[in-house]
Amino acid sequence: MQLDSMMRCHIVIGSSVAFHEGRVRLSGGSECQGEVEIYFRQDWRRVLLDSWGLSEASVLCRQLGCGSVLNYRSSPSTTEHKDMCVTGFSCSGSEAHLGNCSSAQPVNCSSGEQLYITCSGHTEARLVNGSDSCSGRVELQYLSEWGTVCAVGWDMRAADVLCAQLDCGSAVAMVEVDWFGEGSGHIWADVFDCQGNETHLSQCGISSWSRAACSHKHDAGVICNGSSMAFHEGRVRLSGGSECQGEVEIYFRQDLRRVLLDSWSLSEASVLCRQLGCGSVLNYRSSPSTTEHKHMCVTGFSCSGSEAHLGNCSSAQPVNCSSGEQLYITCSGKQHNTYQ
Known part of the structure; x- marks a missing residue:
């Protein structure tokens, strides 16, 4: 054991091998989730699950800068990683690096299950x-x-996913920086690849890690349906006609505003009629009324047509009502209360 320690010190101090020795990475998942590989004796090797515990997992997530441990288990992959794996790590849990734990030993990969870990990614x-x-x-x-x-x-x-993680329900809208102001300090440019049914952001893959050029003018904002802001935000009603026909008004940034015709299409009209419970679209056109609705209108909705709510489409922007014609829509028929 003493000779082993001396050899380890000799490698750290005097050899080019030290650049990689003891480094770890995760494969087959995301930046903070995957099969554990450690650079051990001049090669990347998988780690076996057999002697792994919460202490070792905590050190690994800390070493990777990936927050805390969510879980660790046997790898879903049965492919052996070369001929040798590693086992025998023993950490107290307070170490900053697996290299500070008692030294591991090489073993044949077929002698046990390989390790898969999920770190929180962020705390x-x-x-x-x-x-x-x-x-x-x-x-x-x-x-x-x-x-x-x-x-x-x-x-x-x-x-x-973020709203679910915060016990705030689901997202009503993604909003621009002028809603909640610019932040300060670091900007995380992680691209979260979520399906939408996860309960924690760490369960989503990350397809990019701090690579996108960004500034605080592009800080993301979210309104969840657990917020008091969500009670009205994104709701719509029709005025100046009947229950399912009229000038479109949307509650946007805490006020009812008319919608401009300029970027409107059949996709957005279909979503609006669906949201109102008014069946399908018969037609949409410019409003016969020339009266401005306060000083600001809304433009820029972009929907695929399958959304249940305009709040699920890409976010719109406020503009002066005089900059375009206002929207008048006719849906096929009322199914329930028009104020949704």
């Missing part, structure tokens, strides 16, 4: 500068550092 998440804890600018904490999230790598599925 905390929050929404700030909103009316409550379920609305605001998205911020994540990696170890001790809080930072904002770049909207370039953010979508409604990731927003849904």
Whole structure:
């Protein structure tokens, strides 16, 4: 054991091997989830599950800068990684690096199950500068550092997962920086590849890691349906006609605003009629009324046509009502109350 320790010190101090020795990486998952590989005796080797515990898992997630441990288990892959794996790590749990734990031993990979680990990726998440804890600018904490999230790598599925993680229900809307202001400090440019049914962001794959060029002018914001802001936000009604026909008004940024015709199409019209419970679209056109609705209207909705709610489409922008014609729509028929 003493000779082993001396050899290890000799490698750390005097050899080019030291650049890699003891480094770890995860494969077959995301940046903070996957099959564990460690650079051991001049090669990348898988780690066996047999002697692994919470202490070793905690050190590994810390070493990777991936927060805390969510779980560790046997790898779903049965493929052997070369001929040799590693076993025998023993950590107290407080170490910063697996190299500070008692030394491991090489063994044949067929002698046990290989290790798969899921780290949290980040230790905390929050929404700030909103009316409550379920609305605001998205911020994540990696170890001790809080930072904002770049909207370039953010979508409604990731927003849904974040809302679920915060016990705030699902996402009503993704919003621009002028809603909740610019953050400060680090900007996390992670691109979360979520399906939308996960309960924690760490369960989503990460397809990019701090690679997107971003500034605080692109900080992501989210409104969850658990927020008081969600009671009205994104709701629609028709005025100046009948229950399923009229000038379109949407509750946007805490006020009812008319919608401009300029970027409207059959897809958005279908979603609107569906949201109102008014069947299908018969037609949409410019409003016969020339009266401005306050000073601001809304434009820029973009829907696929399958959404249940305009809030699930890409977010719109406020504009002056005089900049375009206002929208009048006729849906096929009323199915329930028009104020949704």
